[in-house]
Amino acid sequence: MFSTLSTIAASSLIAIVTQDQAALRASPRESAQQQVVLWQGDSLEIRGERMDYLQVYDHRRERAGFIKASQVRLVRTEADGAAESMSVIRFLRDTPGSEALGISYSAAYLKAAPANQINAEIFDALGSMAERLARRSTNLQAQTGSTKPNKQMETAIAAHLEVATYYGVQFKSFEREGRIQLCYDGEAFRRVLAMNASDEQKARAALALTRSECIDPATRPLEKSAIDTWRADVLDRVETSKLPEQLKNRIKMRKATVWSAIAFQRARKAENKDEMNKDVQAAGNRAVLELASINKEELSDEDKLSYTDTGIRAGTSRWAAELAIQNKSTLKIVTSAGEPGETCVHLIDAKHDLKNPLAKRCTYSVVWPHSARANTHSTALTLAVQPMESWRELWLFHQTSNGWIIDVLPPANTDPQLGYVEFAGWVPATNKMLVAREAKVDGVFKRRFEVINMDTLQAENGADNPSSLSTFYKWQDAIWKSQTLSLR
Structure with missing residues (x-):
C-alpha cells in the first residue's frame, strides 16, 4: 500500500474490485453511508488513501467515495504491468464465476501492453470468459425456470454482465424455447481468427462463433442459409490434424x-x-461423413450429449445423402409445383395418373421422394417429409374401406424442436409397420424403436434397442438398417 497521496497520484494505477457487493462509502468508516454497491471487475480511479481505505472515483456511475483496500487489487496500466496482468488472466480464464474480474484485467492488459506484444492469447481468453458469462446467465434461467428463482445469483450475474458491457463486451439476446438465450457477439474470437493464432485457439474461436443456439430463431431463411454457409467456411479453415482428440471431435460434431x-x-x-441430386447430396454426405469420423472413445460426458444432438440433426437430413432406390411396387410418389414455395405430393399407380391420383397433399416442407417405401400388397406407403432443418415427419399413405388417406407421424408429441421419425420395415400379413424415432423432449434425448398399428397410429410395442423387440428385430428392413443413423 502507498503511504502518501503524491505517490499514488504519480503512479499509473487503477483499483479493480475483487469482491461482489463491495460498498463504496461516503467516508473511510464501516459505519459511513453506503454510496453504491460495487461488483467484481469494477475499476476505480485512485485519488488517495486514508487508514485502511482508498479514496476512489467510479467513472461508470460517476460517484466518488471510499472502499476498503482489502476489497480491491491495484493494477498498473503501464507497459511494465502487462505481464503481471496476463498472469492473472491466465488463472481467471478457466475460473467459473470470475468472468467479470477476468474481463476487467483483460481491459487493463490491453491498455498497458505495447501493440507489438498483443497476440491472440488475450483475445482467446477474453472471448472464453465472455462466452462463459453468457452461458451462465442462460443456464441459470434454465435451472430456475420451474423453481423459485435464486435472486442473489440472478442479481450477481446481471451485475457481472453490466461490468462486462462497460468494457465494450457486447451480448445479444433472444427468446428460445420459452426462455431468453444470451450469447456473446464473438468480437474477440473474430480477432483470433484474423491473427497468427495456434490451431487450438482457432478451433475454440470457430466453435464459439458457430453455435447453433446463438442463431436467432426469427432469422429469415435466406439469412439463415448465408449464416450457415459462413459457419461451414469458418470451420473448414481450422486445421484439425494436430488438435487434441476432444477438440477435434467437437469440430467434427x-x-x-x-x-x-x-x-x-x-x-x-x-x-x-x-x-x-448434386448439391444437396454433397451437403448430406458431408454431414454423414463428419458424424462417422468422430472418435466415440474420446467423448466426455458433456460431449456425449452433443454427439446425440448432432446425430439427431444429421439423421433428420440424412435422406439428402441417399441415392434413389429402384421402386418395384406399382405405388409411386410424384411431386409437382403448387403455390409459390409449395410442393404437391401425388400417390399414383398403374391405373391412376397425376391428374387422377389415389391421394394428394400439398406442403411447404421439403419432400424426399426417394424415401418412399411401399408394402408388398401395395396397400400402404411411407414418405419422409421435412418441415424444418431439425424436424422430420413420416407421411403414411394407406388404403382403408373409405379409400386412401394420408396420416402424419411426428417424432414426438411436442412442439417441433429436434427430432425425426423414419420407416424401418413392414410386418407381413398385418396392418403394422416398424418405425424408429429420435427426439429431444423437454431437454431429454429419447430414442425408440416401435411397432405401429396403421389403423390407430398407436405404438403397440416399443424398446430402446431393436434387439429388445422381437417383432422389430425379425422384420426390420435391410435397406433401412444399412442407411439409418439411429443405430450409430
Whole structure:
C-alpha cells in the first residue's frame, strides 16, 4: 500500500474490485453511508488513501467515495504491468464465476501492453470468459425456470454482465424455447481468427462463433442459409490434424450439424432434380461423413450429449445423402409445383395418373421422394417429409374401406424442436409397420424403436434397442438398417 497521496497520484494505477457487493462509502468508516454497491471487475480511479481505505472515483456511475483496500487489487496500466496482468488472466480464464474480474484485467492488459506484444492469447481468453458469462446467465434461467428463482445469483450475474458491457463486451439476446438465450457477439474470437493464432485457439474461436443456439430463431431463411454457409467456411479453415482428440471431435460434431442444415436449405431451394441430386447430396454426405469420423472413445460426458444432438440433426437430413432406390411396387410418389414455395405430393399407380391420383397433399416442407417405401400388397406407403432443418415427419399413405388417406407421424408429441421419425420395415400379413424415432423432449434425448398399428397410429410395442423387440428385430428392413443413423 502507498503511504502518501503524491505517490499514488504519480503512479499509473487503477483499483479493480475483487469482491461482489463491495460498498463504496461516503467516508473511510464501516459505519459511513453506503454510496453504491460495487461488483467484481469494477475499476476505480485512485485519488488517495486514508487508514485502511482508498479514496476512489467510479467513472461508470460517476460517484466518488471510499472502499476498503482489502476489497480491491491495484493494477498498473503501464507497459511494465502487462505481464503481471496476463498472469492473472491466465488463472481467471478457466475460473467459473470470475468472468467479470477476468474481463476487467483483460481491459487493463490491453491498455498497458505495447501493440507489438498483443497476440491472440488475450483475445482467446477474453472471448472464453465472455462466452462463459453468457452461458451462465442462460443456464441459470434454465435451472430456475420451474423453481423459485435464486435472486442473489440472478442479481450477481446481471451485475457481472453490466461490468462486462462497460468494457465494450457486447451480448445479444433472444427468446428460445420459452426462455431468453444470451450469447456473446464473438468480437474477440473474430480477432483470433484474423491473427497468427495456434490451431487450438482457432478451433475454440470457430466453435464459439458457430453455435447453433446463438442463431436467432426469427432469422429469415435466406439469412439463415448465408449464416450457415459462413459457419461451414469458418470451420473448414481450422486445421484439425494436430488438435487434441476432444477438440477435434467437437469440430467434427459442429461440422456435421452445420452441413445437415445446409443440406435441408439446398433441398428447399433446389429448382430441379439435378440440383437435388448434386448439391444437396454433397451437403448430406458431408454431414454423414463428419458424424462417422468422430472418435466415440474420446467423448466426455458433456460431449456425449452433443454427439446425440448432432446425430439427431444429421439423421433428420440424412435422406439428402441417399441415392434413389429402384421402386418395384406399382405405388409411386410424384411431386409437382403448387403455390409459390409449395410442393404437391401425388400417390399414383398403374391405373391412376397425376391428374387422377389415389391421394394428394400439398406442403411447404421439403419432400424426399426417394424415401418412399411401399408394402408388398401395395396397400400402404411411407414418405419422409421435412418441415424444418431439425424436424422430420413420416407421411403414411394407406388404403382403408373409405379409400386412401394420408396420416402424419411426428417424432414426438411436442412442439417441433429436434427430432425425426423414419420407416424401418413392414410386418407381413398385418396392418403394422416398424418405425424408429429420435427426439429431444423437454431437454431429454429419447430414442425408440416401435411397432405401429396403421389403423390407430398407436405404438403397440416399443424398446430402446431393436434387439429388445422381437417383432422389430425379425422384420426390420435391410435397406433401412444399412442407411439409418439411429443405430450409430
